[in-house]
Amino acid sequence: MREEESNWFEELPSPEELMPLSQTLISPHLAVAFDITNSSHHQFPLQPPSAAEDEPARTLKRPRLVWTPQLHKRFVDAVAHLGIKNAVPKTIMQLMSVDGLTRENVASHLQKYRLYLKRMQGLAGGAAAADSATDHLFASSPVPPHFLHPAARPASDHYLPFVPGLQQHRNHHHHQQHMAVPAHFGSPRNAHFELPVLSRMGASVPGYVEDVESGGRKVLTLFPAGDD
DNA sequence: TCCTCAATAT
């Protein structure tokens, strides 16, 4: 029995006030490897505080996120690089660097993923029957071994695959002014969506929004379908 | 403030 409120968003802080919280949790090293080269600049389309009437980007209720295998893979890669102890929702979200992805999206997914890992630990050693269609998504990406062995990993957890020639110059295109609609809601902020060693998704995936109405429900598909 | 988890809602 939730009440429907129509103007709850009018009291939310402006985007600029929220930004400072979501930085510096990722080491420069990791940021480079994941090609997040915006250490000191906001990458979000900032909105002039005046016209708050069409600021849909972050204040509006988003459609449900669809975790495609591609998106989940990026999630797993982020967790793998961060190490179990550093893999918390906010940090994962930042490492994934997907526009439109919220901390709650990640938190919810992380919770389920942990349950999945727990089930797999239980089965570790004997039978192999862990996919009940619910786990299909999770089974679509390989689980890094140390996910299942909490103590089988040195203190410095995050191994960082060195990627040759990644000392690229950062892209200087802050030319996006106030856009009424999120630029590329649901796509990796970097053009080439490729992680150094762990993942080799074919070419760059041009993530895009897909508003699907199924059964009257609108969902948000972050990445085009495509199997591993 | 953020994280984690179980329960619950949609």
Place this chain on the structure above:
DNA sequence: TATATTGAGG
């Protein structure tokens, strides 16, 4: 069903 939301507890 898959994901979101809530609320307690740390």
